[in-house]
Amino acid sequence: DQQVKQNSPSLSVQEGRISILNCDYTNSMFDYFLWYKKYPAEGPTFLISISSIKDKNEDGRFTVFLNKSAKHLSLHIVPSQPGDSAVYFCAASGGAGKSTFGDGTTLTVKP
């Protein structure tokens, strides 16, 4: 059973437009959520996170929204830039230790 799901394997958007990446989770014990960005042949890089006590966190062009009742979070990138093209992983943590990752969404931003 996959506890963190990213149902869209890929997303393509035009430069300057909004990118919305979605993530669903099933485990109610998760209390911290993170987004990582990954370029080919590199390890994932932390992008933005949100605690379960919040419903929104913003950092520049990146905003993460959390809907606890729906067990759903999303990452908004506005405006999207070609350099944002990468694989984005959603991850969830239940306190100490490990994170559980989704399978990723490949974002392509077209110039």
Add this chain to the structure above:
Amino acid sequence: GAGVSQTPSNKVTEKGKYVELRCDPISGHTALYWYRQSLGQGPEFLIYFQGTGAADDSGLPNDRFFAVRPEGSVSTLKIQRTERGDSAVYLCASSLGQDSPTQYFGPGTRLLVL
């Protein structure tokens, strides 16, 4: 400062052989994590250390896999009697402590078992 480093970057071995993968975390990070990533999937948790001790090894797939962190810094993931299904990218990450959920990843070791 220096990030997480992993060696080797690539490893090709034959089925049945023994391999060691090394991870050097960010200085001062007390928590260290190992993940395995197969093609088209997200990182899958294997084990994490808080200091020298393995705090959670529930992700190790079987007893062919073992990891150590004897001095609380560098860690080695050891795989005995490798199988073709072990082929994957092995990622190491570190964090300030087990209560710091943000993890900093190394570039990974690409293991290919022939």
